Amino acid sequence: MTEPRTRLRVALVLDRLEGGPARAAIAAALALDPEAYTHTVITGAPGGLDAWAEGSGVEVVRAAGHGALAETIGAGGYDVVHTHGGTAGRLAAARAGVPRVVHTWYSPPAPTIAERRAARHTGMFLAVGTRTASRALRLGLASPERLRAIWPVVALPDRAGTRTRARQLLGLPLGAQVVGGIGPARGARRPDVFARAIARLPDHVYGVWADGDGGPVARLPGRVGRRFTERLGGERLMWLGRRDDIADLLPGFDVLAMTGRHEGVPQVAVEAAAAGVPLVGTAAPSGPDIIRAGETGLLTAPGNPAQLAGAIGYLLDNPAEARRMSRAALERVADRCDPRSLSVTLDLVYRGSSPAV
Incomplete structure (x- = not known):
């Protein structure tokens, strides 16, 4: 014994x-x-x-x-x-x-x-x-x-929410194309790069940024404030502040865009993969651990909104490719995480x- x-x-x-x-x-x-x-x-x-x-x-x-x-x-x-x-x-x-x-x-x-x-x-x-x-x-x-x-x-949910429910929470119609960004709206997460990328995309594409830590609402500070938002994307840029229902919001995204410069492996990337959301990230440590370029998502250079917009646009315009990559991402993270x-x-x-x- x-x-x-x-x-x-x-x-x-x-x-x-x-x-x-x-x-x-x-x-x-x-x-x-x-x-x-x-x-x-x-x-x-x-x-x-x-x-x-x-x-x-x-x-x-x-x-x-x-x-x-x-x-x-x-x-x-x-x-x-x-x-x-x-x-x-x-x-x-x-x-x-x-x-x-x-x-x-x-x-x-x-x-x-x-x-x-x-x-x-x-x-x-x-x-x-x-x-x-x-x-x-x-x-x-x-x-x-x-x-x-x-x-x-990450305790992977079985699709924690539905797309319809997520769009209701976001206040956006099912037919809109939505790009999500998750994290503190400051510094190394580069919400400014996210905003500039959304501004380069067609008018029917919305950008939604939320902080997943939960707690009181926090708006974007300084130069990424109201004037910056209005000049770039106006109503197409939505800053939700801090939320504790990220798992419910994720199914409402058509793409998750990660713009950080110095991140490890983002947990939200794993959660998005579980929700079937295609991934675009930066070649920052350690984004490539989850995103293998062209296989489980697309990689872009940090701080490059034009390249980020191009990668997002490719996935939005090629839904079959986006689904293929999101399935591969889930297979990659399911056991490891x-x-x-x-x-x-x-x-x-x-x-x-x-x-x-």
């Missing part, structure tokens, strides 16, 4: 319970054997996923500030601390003498002094996307035996022997 496994206490450290990384961290934890692991989320501030986490049976503990974080980790008696952002959690875990410290990079890391210091106290790294992993190796932040490239974790797939890796990482740090 197989002897029962030692039950490990795992702390998941997150800045706040909001956004894709938080959802991915908790989904992967829940996929682990509950007889072998217990999980506690340590977070600094409330977020849009608090109720979901607690409803799933995950203990949530508040620890605002470095001092409180170090005290909470030290008092917890954890076997593993798995951090999902920043450096404070890793340093606090090292000071507390936690036997195993694991960190996930969701996008390519920066070679800051704080990151290099935290990396020296990290036993194992997980990197979402091969290019994120490659950058970590090039910068010397992780050695090969301490690094695993992973896929984003299942939480149960990552749970196998987590089990090995949590229970493996750490290199000396």
